[in-house]
Amino acid sequence: MYRYDEFDAAFVGERVTQFSDQVRRRIAGELTEEQFRPLRLMNGLYLQLHAYMLRIAVPYGTLSARQMRMLAHVARTYDRGYGHFTTRQNIQFNWPKLRDVPAILSDLASVEMHSIQTSGNCVRNVTVDQFAGAAADEIIDPRPVAEIIRQWSSLHPEFIYLPRKFKIAMTGSPNDRAAVKFHDIGLMAQTNREGAVGWAVYVGGGLGRTPMVGKLINGFVAHEHLLAYLESILRVYNRYGRRDNKFKARIKILVHEEGLENFKGQVEQEFAEIRGGVLTLPLEELDRIEAYFAEPDYADHGVVAIDVEREKILDPAFGRFLENNTFPHKRAGYSAVTISLKPIGGAPGDATAEQMEAVADLAERYSFDELRVSHEQNLVLPHVALTDLRAVYDGLAAAGLADANAGEITDMITCPGLDYCALANARSIPIAQDISRRFAAPERAREIGKLKIKISGCINACGHHHVGHIGILGVEKKGTELYQITVGGDGSEDAAVGKILGPGFVADEVPNAIERLVDAYIAERSDPGETFIAAYRRLGDAPFKEALYGNG
Structure with missing residues (x-):
């Protein structure tokens, strides 16, 4: 899991200090709401129907137990005891008081969390397959590249005020669990004839008023040139994207109106100019980032399969959980576990502070201190030994989180x-x-x-x-x-x-x-x-x- 370097820590700390002063000035009446609005949006703070809402970034959906416990602390201390996990693998708090937001951001910074890139016309939080780094069908773990994209885009001077918000999704598997074709840019891992791993790039996908499936603009971009290719796309969008009409400002409209071939021609022209320059990713830098996402220290517990049909007879509820809420792992003897946040009659995506703490405890004990947020508003324990599945299930049941409906009609x-x-x-x-x-x-x-x-x-x-x-x-x-x-x-x-x-x-x-x-x-x-x-x-x-x- 990625840990802040000195730059990250300083950057987030300075942002908290800056926003604390902006909040003080707003409360004192020195800033009008109109003046305050772009400042709060740069820090993930929205004004909703009844109250402010604070959206916290969970880059590529990966959390540690310590970070989840901090989210529980925020829910209990500053909100109404719960949080809402979103389709961008973030979490929202719906009832914070404006005066408390600086304290929330300071508490979050202490565990390497922030609300940057969760709102505004910037490159938003990059999302990935929730089983990244664990899935048996995966070509490559996309999270190191997602982290590099986060670092590249966070303070990029050209991309702070884009024509509209910009969303990127990635999957390291040929089976898309990240909806990459419905993002401004979607990336799917590929291998070329030489066996090298790169990325198929889709552009112009999106939902909203004008839903469109993303179009393949390049079938294979090598690791070392990916940032240059992404920057080429964003440069073209920043230059020609509509700024006179927010309903036509997304890149999907530009690609549609220009036509894919014309748009691609302009991207390739930009790419030819910057390829091989400062955006070329050194192999040693990729290796450095990948080291943060090294595989856990798996152990051999002597069990490589579970007889689900037998378990369904012995304990139907547990058997159904095994059938629906476990996912094939790349390591024999392990499974990824989906924690449904869709209880019957509940609000989808919500979790209480107590439930967050229970999940943190389970992640720390049974999943190498790691958990995930899925874009389908559930949580995931990515690395659970088969021999620990019963204990995990019992722990979830005690927390009211053992609904065995992942992928079913009630998992909305x-x-x-x-x-x-x-x-x-x-x-x-x-x-x-x-x-x-x-x-x-x-x-x-x-x-x-x-x-x-x-x-x-x-x-x-x-x-x-x-x-x-x-x-x-x-x-x-x-x-x-x-x-x-x-x-x-x-x-x-x-x-x-x-x-x-x-x-x-x-x-x-x-x-x-x-x-x-x-x-x-x-x-x-x-x-x-x-x-x-x-x-x-x-x-x-x-x-x-x-x-x-x-x-x-």
């Missing part, structure tokens, strides 16, 4: 919606809660299989509804909250934007509408192993539209 991504957000048109959390109660029975969830529902309270799509197998978008029409339903979205390597099937539903009708879609899928699937998204791609819209609206 949900934005805060109108309960918190000033931009929202409709509530998201109550919709998720109603759906999770409707499909709470484990037998029903098992019958349905893997199905991703994603919910957004407005068109900004913080809940990623466009890429849900079933997506739900809250809209407002004549004072009424309505919910549009889309089908067929996919955030994986087979990226697709969901299709709106018809008019929206009022809140009370949404669970029934989802059930009709699920029933249609079960009735029409070719066999119990065909997933919802596979069935949709085979069948098309017709049976799902009929299920929602009938023949009329």
Whole structure:
């Protein structure tokens, strides 16, 4: 895990001191809200519907137990006892008092955490596959490169005030678990004919008002030239990106209007000029950063597999946890464990201070002092010995965190919606809660299989509804909250934007509408192993539209 060097520590410390004075001046009335706004946004502080919200960066989603305990301390001391984990692998605190924010940032700095690059028109926190460095299907651990991108972008003078916010996602696996094709830049690890590892680069993906799948701009960029290539893309965007209309300011609009080939030509021209210069990454620097992400000291516990079917007979709840919440590890005898933050009837992504401390304890004892935040609003213990899975499960159960629903219909991504957000048109959390109660029975969830529902309270799509197998978008029409339903979205390597099937539903009708879609899928699937998204791609819209609206 990366540790701050002297520059990082000084940089964060100076930022805390600077922002403390800015907060003092705002409270004293020396700064107006208009003057204060760009200053607070540079430090992750938003003004939401009811209160300020502070967003804390978790670079590439990796945390230590010490850092998680600090998040618990912030939740208990300065907020209302909980935090909300987000789709950018960050955490948000929804109720801090403005006067307390400098103290929060100072406490966070003591454990090498900050809120930089969590807001504003800059390069945001780089996200990666939550199983990075552990996954059995991984080509390379992307986190060292993500750390290098963080260092390169944090104080880059040309990229502090971009036309709009800019998001980068990476995966070291051919199986995309980071939704890279729905980011401004997406990076997927590749090997060339010589066996060298590099990066396929996608550009112009995004959600929001104009959802677009990213386009492949370069199939292989070597490690040492990646920063130069990324800078070339950002230079072109900074030069030509729209600044007169924020709704058309993202790079996806520029790529769409210019055309990929024209945009690529300008990027390649920039790249030709700076390639081989100061942005060339020395091998020794890459080795230095990679050393921070060295593999844990795995031990041989004599167990390389668990009979899940036997465990399901002996203890159905534990067996279901093994089936749904464990992930194949690259090291025999180990597993990655997903900790669901989607309890039945709960607010997706929320965790209490006590739960954060419990997870920190488990990470310290059973996962080499390491844990992750996933972009699907769950937590992960990346390195758990198979012999410790029962102890981990028991610890999670004691903390109310043993829901065995990872990947199932109740494992929903949900934005805060109108309960918190000033931009929202409709509530998201109550919709998720109603759906999770409707499909709470484990037998029903098992019958349905893997199905991703994603919910957004407005068109900004913080809940990623466009890429849900079933997506739900809250809209407002004549004072009424309505919910549009889309089908067929996919955030994986087979990226697709969901299709709106018809008019929206009022809140009370949404669970029934989802059930009709699920029933249609079960009735029409070719066999119990065909997933919802596979069935949709085979069948098309017709049976799902009929299920929602009938023949009329």
